[in-house]
Amino acid sequence: MPETNGHNGQPPAGGANSGGDGNGGGGKLANVIAGAKAVHAKAHEELKETLKAPEKTDVWKSVLRVKHDETPRSRALGVLSNVFLHLHPAKINRDAVAYKYTWGMGGMTFYVYITLVFTGTLLMFYYHPSKVVAFRDILYLENDVPFGKLLRNMHRWGAHLMVIMVELHMFRVFLTGSYKKPREFNWVVGVLLLVLTLLLSFTGYLLPDDQLGFWAVTVGTNMARATPLLGHAGPFGPQLGMTPFNDVRFGLLGGSIVDSNALLRAYIWHCVAIPIIASLFMIVHFWRVRKDGGISGPAPVQLEREMKEPRKL
């Protein structure tokens, strides 16, 4: 063990400052006090300097890396080089974000998604995905957990809102023709995100384990029986050897009935797998908005007062 704390059989040296050594008695104490005062004064001085110009401290420089000036270049770099903001373009056309044109639906959908991830994670602290206690946990959240009712309802209404907003976003993109070249690929990614949103909604439906969710999932997964080739009641399913115990519905439910396996599977799809897949597609979706030339919009408008006098030769 390294002997760094002075425990080597002698009493520890008595000074905070390293200068006071071996003067003995009152002199030693005075040394200590003087040293402490010096440290205090120095700290006071540094604090004043920090408050006066925080951007000059090492902590500031370490976190923000570079100096930021009020110049267009510096402001653009501030967005470009920021991990949270770099998804946004450094500069956009003023008309491209006109709410009457974009409705802001894509951004709001993402905001609602973030809210759902946050409230959903909090709900996970009280919810057990088990047939015995799942519904009890919902009642517990509703009636006893502090702010549990608020959280659950934020999650529930947020989920409804997200589906509505995704559809309105899609409607806007369709109406403005924003799916056209060069944005065809991003339209397809958007359709996948719509499907993932609906799957998130559907898997979350079963989790309260109430009558509504239970029968909704019974009905929903029974439709999978009729899947062509992969369902035991679908076209060519029986010919391929599909039974209620090996078809696609069985794989979704983890059994032949909606039971504890189905609840656990819905929980994992809902809380882990689909959010990760959806997040990956969102990253691609946002990135492609920029790569395809930014938010689509009407031709840029130049105001008369912003026009420069034509240069005379």
Place this chain on the structure above:
Amino acid sequence: MAAVLGTLGVNFLMFLRFFFPRALYEPKTQFKIGYPSDFGFGVDTKFQNAHRIWVVRNTEGIFVIIAICTHLGCTPDWKPSENRFKCPCHGSGYDPEGINFEGPAPRPMDRAHVELDPDGQIAVDMSHAYSWPKGERSQFGDPGAILRV
């Protein structure tokens, strides 16, 4: 390259197979429900919660209806005052013998295999079902579909 793709492919198949468990912990599909003399004429719903079946006796005998709507699998309600089964999900209606007459149900509800045990009790086997698909022959008269007692 082929080895990498092969490995990934096999791993993907293993991943898919993982979702299909071998052993299930689901309710029993074979059980006894008592003696024929326990059941009077009409629909008996006392096994609905335990086994999801109704026991019906008519002039021909005793048979067991599996309480699964043939539309999308909800459990219909027996409405004694209306003398019919009514599904709460999408409104399919069935007569007391489980024959559909309204709503989206495509065919009558399936019936379970029934036979008399040596001890005289009715043994039910839900894994062995009899159905009457639309436009096809009814299996409801097959041996085992009804106890003629």
